[in-house]
Amino acid sequence: MFLGENLIVLLVLAFGAALAAGNFLALVNTKDAPDDRDYERPPLFRSITMILIGLIAAIWAIVSLL
Numbered sequence: 001m002f003l004g005e006n007l008i009v010l011l012v013l014a015f016g017a018a019l020a021a022g023n024f025l026a027l028v029n030t031k032d033a034p035d036d037r038d039y040e041r042p043p044l045f046r047s048i049t050m051i052l053i054g055l056i057a058a059i060w061a062i063v064s065l066l
Helices: 007-032 044-065
Strands: none
Touching: 007 044
């Protein structure tokens, strides 16, 4: 195979980890936003759901690589 036999699993790992980390950092970053903010706090339920989906995908990919 061109990029290796585990390409799909590595892509799932990358996208899952990015989904979890990005949503987590979006929640943490807006916690100390100034009062006259241009920042909007992301929806909590949606962010937690996306973090869980990303973690599940990343853990599945890590287990598949072992």
